[in-house]
Structures are given as C-alpha cells and as structure tokens.
Amino acid sequence: xxxxxxxxxxxxxxxxxxxxxxxxxxxxxxxxxxxxxxxxxxxxxxxxxxxxxxxxxxxxxxxxxxxxxxxxxxxxxxxxxxxxxxxxxxxxxxxxxxxxxxxxxxxxxxxxxxx
Amino acid sequence: xxxxxxxxxxxxxxxxxxxxxxxxxxxxxxxxxxxxxxxxxxxxxxxxxxxxxxxxxxxxxxxxxxxxxxxxxxxxxxxxxxxxxxxxxxxxxxxxxxxxxxxxxxxxxxxxx
Numbered sequence: 001x002x003x004x005x006x007x008x009x010x011x012x013x014x015x016x017x018x019x020x021x022x023x024x025x026x027x028x029x030x031x032x033x034x035x036x037x038x039x040x041x042x043x044x045x046x047x048x049x050x051x052x053x054x055x056x057x058x059x060x061x062x063x064x065x066x067x068x069x070x071x072x073x074x075x076x077x078x079x080x081x082x083x084x085x086x087x088x089x090x091x092x093x094x095x096x097x098x099x100x101x102x103x104x105x106x107x108x109x110x111x112x113x114x115x
Numbered sequence: 116x117x118x119x120x121x122x123x124x125x126x127x128x129x130x131x132x133x134x135x136x137x138x139x140x141x142x143x144x145x146x147x148x149x150x151x152x153x154x155x156x157x158x159x160x161x162x163x164x165x166x167x168x169x170x171x172x173x174x175x176x177x178x179x180x181x182x183x184x185x186x187x188x189x190x191x192x193x194x195x196x197x198x199x200x201x202x203x204x205x206x207x208x209x210x211x212x213x214x215x216x217x218x219x220x221x222x223x224x225x226x227x228x
Binding site: 056093 | 119147151156157158159160161164166205207209210211212213214215216217218219220221
C-alpha cells in the first residue's frame with residue numbers, strides 16, 4: 001500500500017518568505033508527527049496530531065511555525081518569514097494508533113533551504 | 116530528561132564483515148527502543164523495536180539488537196554486512212505514556228567492497 005508522502009521534496013526559499021509543507025499520511029492513521037532534521041543530526045520532534053487535534057506543539061521552535069490537520073488526514077506545516085536557521089529536512093510520520101508502542105512510518109521528507 | 120547517545124558518527128566495514136552499532140539511552144524505567152535506517156533521499160525505515168520480553172530482538176534485513184538494562188544499551192548487530200546496508204542508522208527511544216520519539220544523532224555506515 002501507499003506510504004507516507006510529502007511534498008514538495010525540495011524547497012528553496014528566500015529569507016523572509018513563507019513556505020508550506022504538505023504531508024499525506026497513511027490512510028486511516030490516527031497519529032501524525034512532524035520532525036525537523038538538521039544536517040548531521042537526528043530528527044527532533046516538532047508537533048503531534050491525534051486526528052485533527054494538535055495535542056502537542058512543544059517542539060515548534062518559534063511562533064513562526066504553525067501546523068494544521070483540519071480533517072484529520074492531510075497535514076500542513078507552515079513556516080512564516082523563513083530564516084536561514086530553518087534550513088533542514090522536515091519529516092512527517094504517521095502511526096495507526098496512539099502511544100509510544102505504535103510504529104511510526106516516515107515519509108521521505110522535504111528538504112528546505114533558506115537563502 | 117531522556118536522551119539517546121550513538122557514540123560512533125561514522126563506521127566503515129568491509130562487505131561480509133560483522134557489524135555492531137552502539138546505542139545508549141538515559142531513562143529510569145524500561146523504554147521502548149527502536150532502530151531505523153535512512154538511505155539517501157529515503158524516509159526512515161524501521162528495522163526493529165523492543166518493548167519487553169526477550170532481550171534479543173530480530174528485525175528485517177538480517178539485523179538484530181540486544182537490550183541490556185544493566186548497560187542502558189540497545190546495540191544493533193548484523194553478522195555479515197552487504198554493500199546495500201550502507202546508510203545512516205538511528206536509534207530512538209520512547210516511553211510508556213508518551214508518543215514522541217527521541218532520536219540519537221545517527222551513525223553513518225560505509226561498506227567497502
């Protein structure tokens with residue numbers, strides 16, 4: 001079956017531009033996660049959705065970052081007024097249920113470069 | 116706070132040689148432990164996971180990992196490495212009652228022909 005997909009795969013933005021990153025989770029998956037992976041680092045948690053509810057946004061680095069999942073399926077991560085330090089790979093993951101024992105399935109990521 | 120340490124940033128092995136990638140975690144209770152592999156341009160793929168029970172866990176692609184509570188370790192092993200195993204490997208930890216994974220910084224594996 002189809003896995004988690006993300007678009008665009010690559011995004012170049014000028015500093016100050018707004019960007020929107022899309023995630024299509026596996027159909028029927030309740031949980032959706034966003035992670036940020038800086039160069040040479042492991043993924044770091046940004047935010048978590050259970051269906052359409054954003055239960056945790058503790059990892060969002062600033063108020064320029066905003067995520068939504070309005071219908072409990074597709075999610076969008078928006079970054080306003082991008083800065084060079086926002087350059088990273090943004091990974092989306094989904095899982096069937098909730099809880100730490102659920103396997104998270106990852107998408108290929110969106111590589112964002114802010115010039 | 117939970118943390119995961121992967122002490123080896125890069126490892127190079129010859130094809131056919133055995134492999135062990137180290138992972139140490141910091142957490143009081145028994146965590147949920149995972150190993151993922153990330154190939155260039157690909158998403159993270161789960162190799163194996165440990166929740167409880169038998170401390171030796173078998174995964175896909177011939178990988179296994181052993182949970183050692185006394186050493187707070189969850190090292191990944193493979194008896195004979197193939198060239199296609201060249202990738203970056205991430206150890207991750209989660210805890211009961213939470214949902215977020217804490218990842219290590221990864222180990223990049225190079226395989227020599």
